[in-house]
Amino acid sequence: MYDVALETAKKLNLDVIHTSNVPGIFDMPLVIDKLLQRSDVDAVVTLGAVIKGQTKHDEVIAHSTARNIAKLSVKHQKPVSLGISGPGMQVRQAYARIRPVSENAVNAVFKVHNEIKEIEK
Numbered sequence: 144m145y146d147v148a149l150e151t152a153k154k155l156n157l158d159v160i161h162t163s164n165v166p167g168i169f170d171m172p173l174v175i176d177k178l179l180q181r182s183d184v185d186a187v188v189t190l191g192a193v194i195k196g197q198t199k200h201d202e203v204i205a206h207s208t209a210r211n212i213a214k215l216s217v218k219h220q221k222p223v224s225l226g227i228s229g230p231g232m233q234v235r236q237a238y239a240r241i242r243p244v245s246e247n248a249v250n251a252v253f254k255v256h257n258e259i260k261e262i263e264k
Contacts, residue, residue: 193229
């Protein structure tokens with residue numbers, strides 16, 4: 144996902160100034176919050192996959208993370224993509240979604256950032 148996202152960012156002439164790795168998607172909001180506080184960060188792209196387990200834990204984690212990411216985007220008035228596939232998918236499904244999810248995550252922040260700039264004119 145990371146490689147596809149960087150490839151897509153390069154095609155769009157975007158500067159990637161920082162990358163982070165977290166243990167799981169539930170850990171993303173704190174790092175995202177810190178990144179969005181930086182004046183040199185215009186947007187954040189999230190990438191990850193939530194694989195179905197034997198319980199509904201994947202659903203709880205995915206929904207909680209998505210809600211928190213959306214709140215951070217509004218709080219900081221900067222786009223944050225939801226490049227997280229799942230919940231409820233198997234490993235083979237996650238692999239099949241690597242390219243589309245990663246490309247869409249980068250394209251989304253690019254489009255939203257440009258739309259915000261247009262509105263601010």
